[in-house]
Amino acid sequence: MDAINNWMNNSLYKISKILEKDLKTGYHVNSDFNIGLASRGEIYSLLDKMLAVLFPGCYCNEKIPEDEMVFFIEDALREITLKLSKHIRDVLSDESEENNIQKAFEAVSVLIEQLPEIRKALLEDIKTAYNGDPAAKSLDEIVLSYPCIDAIATYRIAHTLYKLEIPVIPRIMSERSHSRTGIDIHPGAQIQPGFFIDHGTGVVIGETCKIGKNVILYQGVTLGALSPFDKKGNPLRGAKRHPDIEDNVIIYANATILGGNTIIGKGSIIGGNCWVTESIPPGTIVYNKNEIKMKNN
Amino acid sequence: MDAINNWMNNSLYKISKILEKDLKTGYHVNSDFNIGLASRGEIYSLLDKMLAVLFPGCYCNEKIPEDEMVFFIEDALREITLKLSKHIRDVLSDESEENNIQKAFEAVSVLIEQLPEIRKALLEDIKTAYNGDPAAKSLDEIVLSYPCIDAIATYRIAHTLYKLEIPVIPRIMSERSHSRTGIDIHPGAQIQPGFFIDHGTGVVIGETCKIGKNVILYQGVTLGALSPFDKKGNPLRGAKRHPDIEDNVIIYANATILGGNTIIGKGSIIGGNCWVTESIPPGTIVYNKNEIKMKNN
C-alpha cells in the first residue's frame, strides 16, 4: 500500500503536468467550441423535446390531455428557443457577441417555423414505411419502434440548421442518431418526403446526396463518394461527391452506390450487394448475378 | 432582444396552434397506444430485471448472497408481473377493460412460467458461442461482454409475447436491443437453442425465419425477404417471406439469404458476402468466387 501511496503522491502530478503542457502548447483540439459533455446532453434533450412536439403520443413521457396540448407545445417551443439559441451562439465565431446572439436566434426561429413542414414530411415518411414493410402492423408501431423515425426526424431538424450554416451542432445531432440507430445521414444531404429506411444498421448517406420522393433503402446501403481525394491526393472539400437518387427508387440491403455524377433514374430497383458507380437509366432493375460455387462439406 | 421577445410572444402560439390542429385533424399517429417515453423506459427496466433473474451474477447491480437468491428472484418476478401486465393492458384493444386486464395477466404469467425454459435455451446459446469463438476466454466473458446475449435473450422474451399476440411491446423490446447491439431480430422469428451471433452489427433476421439448433451467424448477415411486395405492388402481409436455416449451419459475414422458399440444408456453410436466393442442399459449402482485379497504384 505504501508503493501505491508513494506513486500517487509523486507520479500523478508529474503526469498531469505533461498532459497539461501538451494541451497548452501542442497540437491541441477543441478549445474553440464551448460545447462540452453537458451542452451535448442538453442538445440531445432538446432533440427529444422536438420529437415530443412532433409526436406527443409517443415521445412525451405521459399522455397529454387534448385540451392542454397547445400549452404543452408552446412551453416546449419556448424552452427550445431559449436553450438551443444559447448553444448555437456558443459555436458561432463572429467577433461581435451581439451578432452571434442575433444569428443564433434567427436560426432557431427559422427551425421552429419549419416544424409544421417537417411534421408533414415525416408523415409522408411514415406512410411510405407502412406501405413498404409487410411486418408493420400499424402506423403507431412504426413511430414507436422503427429506428428510421429517429434517424429521419433528426436529419430533417439537423438539415434545417445545416442550411443556415450553423457549425458542428447539426453533426452532433446526426451522430447521436447514428449511435442509437446505426443510420448515418449527413445533415447536408437533401431528402424529399416519403423516405423509408428499413432496419437501417450500416446505412451511410453522404453530405452532397440528393434523394427524391418515396425512396426506400434497406440496411447497409452506402450512398457515398468514389474517393475522398482529388488526383493530387487532397481531400475534395466542397465538391459534389455523392450520388442522386430519383423518385420511387428501391435499394436493397448492402448495395453500394458511389460518385457525384452517379444518378439512379426514377423508379429503378437496385438489388442487394450491388456495386454501382455509374448512372442507371429510369425504370431499370439492377441485380448482382454473383456466381456462388458449391461443394460437398 | 426585443425582436426575440416579440417573436416568442407572437409566433410561438401561432405555430403551436398549427401543430395542434395538425395533430387533431390531420393524418395523426400514435394516439391508440398509451405507451409514451416513460412507459417505454419502464419496459426497458423490466427487461433488465428479467436479465437479472436469468443471470444474477452479471445483470444485478450487486452480488446477491446465495441464501437471499430465491427471495431476490421472487421479488423481481412479482414486480415484473405487476408492471408488465399494466403496460400490456394499455396496448390491448378489447372494448371490455376487464378482458384486457385478464389477457394481459395471462400473457405475463405464461412468460414468467417460460423463464426456466428460456434460461436453458440461453445456456445452449452461450455454449455455442464459447465453442465457436476462439477469442472467448471463458463463459463469463461471453455473458459479460458479448452483444448477442442481450440480443438473443431479448428475442426469446419478446418471441414469447409475440406468440401470445401482444401488439407493439415485443417490437419495442427488440428495437431496444437492436439499438444497443446492431442486431435486429424480429420477435416473430423461430430460433432453436444453441444460437450464436458473433460481433453482430448489421444482422437482420426477418419475421417468418425459422432457425434450427446450433446455428452460427457473423456480422452483417441478412435473413430477409426477396421483395416486400406481391406482383401488384402490395405489401405481402402475413405471407412466409424469410428463409429457413437448418441445424448446424454457419453463415459468414455479410452474406445475404433471401426468400420464403429458401432452405439452407443441415450442416451447410455459407461463405462471407454470398448472395443466396435459392435452397442449398444439406452439407454444402457455398462460397463467393468474386473476382478481384489488381493494378499498380
Place this chain on the structure above:
Amino acid sequence: MDAINNWMNNSLYKISKILEKDLKTGYHVNSDFNIGLASRGEIYSLLDKMLAVLFPGCYCNEKIPEDEMVFFIEDALREITLKLSKHIRDVLSDESEENNIQKAFEAVSVLIEQLPEIRKALLEDIKTAYNGDPAAKSLDEIVLSYPCIDAIATYRIAHTLYKLEIPVIPRIMSERSHSRTGIDIHPGAQIQPGFFIDHGTGVVIGETCKIGKNVILYQGVTLGALSPFDKKGNPLRGAKRHPDIEDNVIIYANATILGGNTIIGKGSIIGGNCWVTESIPPGTIVYNKNEIKMKNN
C-alpha cells in the same frame, strides 16, 4: 383479480425455486467475476473520465479554466487509480488477495503513465481523419462528432490493459464502444497511430490483427478470421487468425479481408465490397469488378 393473486402467491415462489436450483446446480455462469451492472457502470464512467483528461474541451461537462487544468487532471487520475484498480482486483484470480491488489495497482499505474503516449497517438488519428474526410470542417468537429474517436480512444486504453493480461475488463470496455459506435475493435489488435475509421458501423477488427501507420477504413470493413476452427473442428484459440495491414493502406466500405497469413502491402487500396483472403503486394489497387445486370422494370 383473485386468479392473479392466487397465481402470484402460489406460482412465483415455485418458479423462483426452479431458477434458484438451476443457478446453484446446473451449468451456471458468471459467479467467478464480481462485476455486476453497477461495476460496469462505474467502469464506463472511468472511461469517460479518461476521455475528459485526454480532451477536456470536449469530454468534460463544463469548460475547465486554464489555471485549474492541472488540478482537474490530477484529481481525475487519482479517482481513476483508486476505482479502476478495485475493479481490476475483482477480476484477478490469484489466491493471494495481496497479489491481486498489487497486480491491479501495477496495471493501473502503467495505464496512467501511458496516457500522454495514448494522447499523442490519438492526435495522429485525428489528423488522419481531417486529411481523409472532405466533410470534416475542423479538427474540433472530429473530436466532437466522429464515432471513431470514441472507438479508437477506447481501444488504445483497453489494449494497454489487454497487454497486461487483465481479463474481461478490456472486453467490457470495447463492447461499450461497439454498442455506441457499431465499431468492434478487439483489445488484442495492434494498431499504430494515424488510424481513421469513417462512419464505422459494422467494422470488425480481430484479436490478432496488426495495422500500420496512417491506415483508413470505411464502414462495414471486416478484418477477420478465415475460419474459427482447425481441421478437427476445434476453436483456434491463441493462433494468429487475422490479417496484417501495412502503412498507408485505404480499405473502402464493406470489404472483407480474412486470414492470419494475409498481408495487405504498404500503400495499397482495397475497393469496396472486395473479398480478400490472400496477400496483396505493396502499392496495389484491388477492385471488385462485380458484374451488374440490368433489365427494364
